[in-house]
Amino acid sequence: MKLIASRLTDALGLGPPVASRSRSRDDSPAINGVGGRRRSIISNDNYDCDIDDDGAIFVYRLVRGYPNIVPKNVRRVRVDHSVRVIGERAFYDCRKLIHLELNEGLEEIRDRAFRNCELLKVVKVPRSVKLIDDSAFRDCVSLVEVELWCGEEGDGVGNDDDEREGGGGKGGMEDDEKKKVKGNLxxxxxxxxxxxxxxxxxxxxxxxxxxxxxxxxxxxxxxxxxxxxxxxxxxxxxxxxxxxxxxxxxxxxxxxxxxxxxxxxxxxxxxxxxxxxxxxxxxxxxxxxxxIHVIVPPTVKSLGVESFSYCENLSEVVLYDGLESIGDGAFLECISLSGIDVPKTVRSIDRMAFGKCAKLERATFHDDGLLAEIADYAFRGCSSLSEMKVPKSVRSIGYEVFRDCTSLERVDIMEGLERIGFNAFWDCGSLMFVMLPRSIVAIVGARLGEGQVAIPSSIPTFVFNR
CATH class of the missing domain: 3.80.10.10 (Ribonuclease Inhibitor)
Incomplete structure (x- = not known):
């Protein structure tokens, strides 16, 4: 019964091929090349190898619709023109693979296909490839060059210097864009x-x-x-x-x-x-x-949490109208940043947005802006900040928002502010003057330090601690 099933499977072409015994090198036909170089050919259902004095070239091809078996010690590989997909883990952990030739017509390199091929140095991906899947070449620690098809000379694809003359704009390239020939990846x-x-x-x-x-x-x-x-x-x-x-x-x-x-x-x-x-x-x-320098284009709507945090040499940031939020810690510990102009479209400056920017001397806001909240710790530790004008659009200043601003001498808060958070001015040892508007409803534990403070009688809670 097993014999009948095996023959039936072979006849119908079902299932992956079973490795068959190949002829030995002694039994293989010999071909004498130039200079007497000996070359033999081994071929069966599962192997297709040209063997010469330099070693074997393993041909990865389809056998009855299935890929042939890949030996783990393979060193040189050529992918046959019949192959459209290199399957998952096909050459996974082939640690001796040093040469790879991919065929035009190949469309997909699947998950982990060449992962951990430690000696592989060069990969040229043909234009026909549509997908390089997850971890396809991961851990190829000797890989020096990867050539992805980006267009060839004469096909209308110029180099990036031509396309982005002057720092990235398209600059009159509309006609050229139409001529470009794209790959499939x-x-x-x-x-x-x-x-x-x-x-x-x-x-x-x-x-x-x-x-x-x-x-x-x-x-x-x-x-x-x-x-x-x-x-x-x-x-x-x-x-x-x-x-x-x-x-x-x-x-x-x-x-x-x-x-x-x-x-x-x-x-x-x-x-x-x-x-x-x-x-x-x-x-x-x-x-x-x-x-050192960042220009955020006006199309950007939000800067995420800690998006530029710990960029210790960042000294200049240009923001444009269009930006709506500056996220938590967006510029946290950018210790070289000296000034910031907040666009009028910004609605919120979130927690620790400019925290510990030790060289920040200036933060400028628009009187007609949309800024409604300066959140907790937003300018905490800005030890070079000497004065601050809070615009009339702001309704709330958060907890410890100016804590440890040791050079801060004056804060002018425009009419419209309703709440100052807990310990907003803690350890502002140089603070001499804070102007508070009549619109304030509450100051929660605000430590104001030395100097003059105008406190409207309508404020229900105010704690002054030196």
């Missing part, structure tokens, strides 16, 4: 190239819509990154801990930079953000310690 999957420690340069094609979570995380040698127009979303941790990255232009097609997308890119000094960007998410550029 749409998505670079979750952790696709994570931990490729030796990878030095990457160009993201215009066809890619989404760079997924952790796609290039911990690529510590990545110093040259070009993202072509077309990419729309850079997901969470996509380039986190790329310590060698020095410069990045975010094209105008990008709408969202995800959580920690460039977190701890500690050598990043040149950052250009373009109109079209709408959201800079939590910790997107946190601990980018080399950034």
């Amino acid at each position: 749409v998505q670079i999957g979750w952790g696709a190239f994570r931990n490729c420690y030796m990878l030095r340069a990457v160009r993201i094609p215009a066809s890619v819509i989404e760079i997924c979570h952790e796609a290039f995380r911990d690529c510590k040698s990545l110093s040259n990154l070009i993202i072509h127009d077309g990419v729309q979303i850079i997901r969470k941790d996509a380039f986190r801990d790329c310590h060698s990255l020095t410069s990045i232009i975010i094209p105008p097609t990008v709408r969202e930079i995800g959580v920690s997308a460039f977190h701890d890119c500690r050598m990043l000094s040149n950052l250009i953000l373009n109109d079209g960007l709408e959201m800079i998410d939590d910790m997107a550029f946190a601990e980018c310690k080399s950034i």
